[in-house]
Amino acid sequence: MSRWRVCGSDARPHLRRTEAVVHGQLAAVWQQDAKKEIYVGLSPLTPQGNETSMGRGLLVAASACLVLLVAGCGTSQPASDTTAQSTGAAGVPSQHTFEADHFAANAIVGDVATEPCTLSGGTTTTCARVTVAGYPSTYQVGPFCPATITTTAQDAGIWFDGSGVYNLDGPFIKNLAQFYSDSEWKLYDSAGNVNVTNTKEAFDGAARPDVAVQYQNHCVEGRLAWLTGGKAIQTTMLIPISPTKASSASSAHPGNFGITLDGVVIAASAPVDAILGAHTIAAFDHCGGHYNPIEGYHLHGVMGCGHLEGDDADGDTKMFGYAADGYPIHLPLEGAALSAANLDDCNGHSTASEGYHYHANGAAKNAILPCLMGEYDISTRAGGPPPGGPPPSG
């Protein structure tokens, strides 16, 4: 595989051209790592994303490098085919392809390289190898668990279980036995302090489906300092440069549904049954993410946080990430817009300006996407947990 480290000065005269190629041609999503679990949710929040011109410039440069590399591999299309992305001619939808410059500054670690890849449906194509930072580029994570049964919503995170999104404030903790109609719930002591995983050992023992007995009836939260090496856990995915529709929808995704433009993994559904079965709450922050020891910070619900792209054209919502099959993922649709969008089984549809793309579910569903319509890379699944290994943690 080739790897572009820096676009040298000799490449600059081609930058504009390569940018056009990027916008017209690179498509694809990330995919890869097999190890995530999690979910997703919905509820749009106020976008917090922003970008720095420097970071964006670097990403554009990275994209240019990527395009040059693709050209070097002989896989790029003629320029005339790659410059018509934003609006298809004669109303024909054009497909949004993978573009590194959509990401926030520092969301991607190092260089974006390309390499041949074989997708889940057998398609052989070119993928972008992307490593995300594993910590949001544009916001600080947390808070998660409330400290006491009187802690207010602004000092705590949220919880969602497939049925709703709830403020994880003190009164919610106090009311759990009634809320879930189960008298075994009691996450606080006689002084009103909430049982929170307050050591690395407690976090490791509780942030997993088979919760250790001593950590049942705990609110589970992690800290960056408790992760391996005390730092964010990076994840590498191979995302097809140009998406390929699969012969059928696949819910057997590669472990992650994708990555956000903020540099965070979009995980599968959180194992709510296991979490609640142990009388634990795997607290999420207000952006729908939380830590586990294996994957670090990951997203189970979409709350509208982080770096966003797009101008809401066609009444659509903004894009916040790429799915593992290379298609863009946009914020949830609601009400009349949702009805009008006529989404398919995987929450996807096509528009003239974007081509095919997904819309996340609301966070309440604990499933950011129900399935993928495109083929995704399978080669990197070896990087996930071993077969028969421990189940994904929460």
Ligand SMILES: [Zn+2]
């Ligand atoms: Zn849409």
Ligand SMILES: [Zn+2]
């Ligand atoms: Zn999780």
